[in-house]
Amino acid sequence: MKKKLIEKVAYSGTMGTGEGPKYKAVAGTVDIGGEEHLIIEVYRNDHIGMLEVPAARIVCTHSDWINYVPEKEKWDRRKIQQTCGHPFWDRWGRDNTEIKEFAERKIIEFTQNETKYSDWIEKIEHLQDSILWDRKKKKEERKEQELQERNSTIEPVTDDFREWYRKVLFKRENFIYYKRKGRYATFTCSCCGKSYKYATAVMDSYEGQFEHIVAIPRNGAFATCECCGAEGIYKTTGRMNGVYGRSINCYTAQHYMENGAVIRYFSIEKILSFGNPERFIETEIARTYFQPGRKKVQKDYHFIGAYEGERWHYHNMDGLRNINQEYAAVYPGVPEILQGTCLQYCAIKEFMQHYEKIKLINYLEKYMEYPLLEMLVKLQLIGIAKRIVDGYNPESMQINNIGKCPEDILRIGHGKLHALRKNQGDPLLLSIMQMEKRKDIHLSEKEEDALIILKIDIEQIEKIINYMSIKQFVNRVEKYAGTTVDTDCGDAISRLQNISQMYLDYLE
Known part of the structure; x- marks a missing residue:
């Protein structure tokens, strides 16, 4: 819609009576920029005499519409029945808006809507609905065409990809079906579908020394097909239930x-099915x-x-x-x-x-x-990278995107990067190091590792340093737990974590 040209079209105006319907509407068609426009102006019938400035102006073409509110000097694209902040927009129609017959005829001719049981507002609304529907349809057609163009660029998957998922993803996802009879067993491979028969015990005779002997099959045990070499597990034919x-x-x-x-x-x-590859x-x-x-x-x-x-x-x-x-x-x-x-x-x-x-x-x-993800992964800071991949924003982790070096980007002290890499970018350790730099405190690598083992978060650390150093806290927890934080015993670590939480409650 050409707003500048629409603004140049003078208001039609109408005579007010000061009584009767609350609003008066006029309508007409105007050629703007070589295209026919339907202009509807709604005036407040609040005094006797000429009503010069409308409360709202609705401009429609066959493919678009726009509204203008002179009092606020604002344009909007709301539908005619929607509330736009104007008093008249809430409940207007035949009951409280007067429109001349020739003006209503202009609306009917423009909208080509001869429906008897709808007023002029409903005709405009129907026109707007049609415009929206046409736009949606064209948008869907365009997107569908783009989809077909994208699909045309897709090539078949490679043989290497198929070989990978067959031999790696489905490794040992096979059954070697077996059925024993006497000292012989008949095997059927679910991979190649072939069957073969071998002895499971040695026959005490001259001919028996030339037989191929296999171990006695057990249901659920590991197996290898003698024909194709596929790995799988044994399954008795009696327990074979249809298709797997x-x-x-x-x-x-x-x-x-x-x-x-x-x-x-x-x-x-x-x-997989019995007897078929x-x-x-x-x-x-x-x-x-x-x-x-x-x-x-x-x-x-x-x-x-x-x-x-x-x-x-x-x-x-x-x-x-x-x-x-x-x-x-x-x-x-x-x-x-x-x-x-x-x-x-x-x-x-x-x-x-x-x-x-x-x-x-x-x-x-x-x-x-966040291209910095490349730097985090190549520095082996996998824990931080994983957290970003899982949905955390770097800003929420206090990571500076425009730093000049890794320490500046991570907002940690110089010399701390090695310890962070050794712990594969543990997010808790990162927040501890950031707190160290923020509060200008210095923790040893042992103290940082102890805080991670004890699962002490930043808020708890800030409470601890109000009463004692981190070294004192760790020493007291070790003393009360009767073990050290560098232990490999799972029970001892659980005891250390419980004691640390009890001591934090005491400090609280």
Whole structure:
């Protein structure tokens, strides 16, 4: 809407009577910038004579609308029936607003709404609803087209990825079915589906020395297939109940456009049944697109319904259909795939070395928002990095994003970084070191380790130093507990923690 041109259109004005309907409305069409505009002006009928300035002006085209309140000199885009802060907007209509027949005819002609049982306000509201619906429809069509374009860039997963999840994720997820008869046992592998028969005891004869002897199978014991070498567990054929399946989720990645990357979230299901080779079902659940310069990522989700079938959607659903990307295994080739993308320096390889399963999407989203995550991981400050990945903001952890060196960024004293790295970035130790610098106190490495073992938080430490030094506190706890904080005994550590809490209560 061209506000400057609309403001140049003079008010129509109308004659007031000072009695009768509370408001008077006039309407007409005006050509503004080569487009037909419907202008409705609502005046307060509060005196006799010419009403020159309206209480509100509603301007509509066939694709947009806007409202103007002269008293406040404000524009808004609220619907006609919504409360906009004007007294007349609460309850107006045929009962308290007078509109001439020719003006109402202008509204009907513009809206092309000949419905008999709706007044002019409802006709305008219907026009606004139609505009909103058209906008929503165009937006959905545009997003659907973008979704199809993204899907067209996706390539099939590699054979290496399939080999990885078959041999690593589902290692020993096999059954070697067996059935014994006499000194022989018949085996059937769930991996290759082949059957073979071997003796389980030596026959005392000349021919017996040439037989292949295997150990007597036991249900639930570890086993190896003699045909394909697959590892699994023994299971008697009598306990075989139909089909066995297990599902595992995992992540892999792929290049997207020039410097972008798409993280693909899969559910891999392994199906085992007696007498048949193993079968895998790959189901891609979600795709997350990362592009340079964009902190907001695009997430597409794969929904499978009983009625609408399966389809990709550009946003998640609510309720039972909501898809949540949980902790899952990450394909080891992901760090190499991310080379040359906007995520090539995310240090995901170093982070993966500490966890078997991670929320890869959370990690990469946090990296795009806080690039210092790379520094934390490469400095082996995994505890701090993990807390940021789990949703904590660096600001809440008093981390300075614009520091010149790691100590300045972490707001700890110089020389403290080594001890923090040795403890893999324990968040409690970080807060203790930050308190040391803030209060200008100096604790030894032993005292810092003792506070972590005793699980003393910052508020409690600040109470302790009002009465004694940390060294005195640790010494007294050790004395009362009858052991030292460097013990490896779990019971002794529990006793130390209990004594420390009792002593804190005493200080309180």
